[in-house]
Amino acid sequence: ADLFDEECDYLFKAVLIGDSGVGKSNLLSRFARGEFYLDSKPTIGVEFACRNVKVRDKLIKAQIWDTAGQERFRAITSSYYRGALGALMVYDITRRATFESMKKWLRELRDFGNPDMVVVLVGNKSDLIRSREVAREEGKNLAEAESLCFMETSALENLNVEAAFLEMITRIHQITT
């Protein structure tokens, strides 16, 4: 353990899931490093990124796993979900098919994930208002039906990105401590 790890009270693992191209890697780079990439290639995906977050008096190291493009080949394995306390399940509000896929990703979460995992449904690319194919209400309704948190985000404009990750981390903290 390095110096930074020793200062942390908790380490939380969480995963990003959702179809390819919805913006998972950019949500993560935004949250972990404050960066956005206009043309991110699936091959340059990192395995995970960390950021320390203060929740009340505790310092939490959030370790967020990214798929590194594996979702293209449906090759996400149980080890990806192992030990994960939270998930951001992401679709692209401009591509309805990625929203339809949420049922498939939920099933996978239920098959491989921890049963009391905190799941946040995220409709990303909210900046692309004119190409919207999924109404905000539809996302909200799905989240309510499945007892998930819900948020629309823009990794490009840095809207709600912090809020989505913090919602997940804070809820994990409430459940596990």
Ligand code: GDP
């Ligand atoms: P991933 O395959 O789910 O990891 O998706 P990426 O993060 O690689 O993003 C796919 C593409 O969508 C890239 O060209 C990004 O620049 C773009 N992108 C990601 N998030 C947003 C967003 O919030 N708004 C817009 N307009 N484009 C985005």
Ligand code: MG
């Ligand atoms: Mg990616």
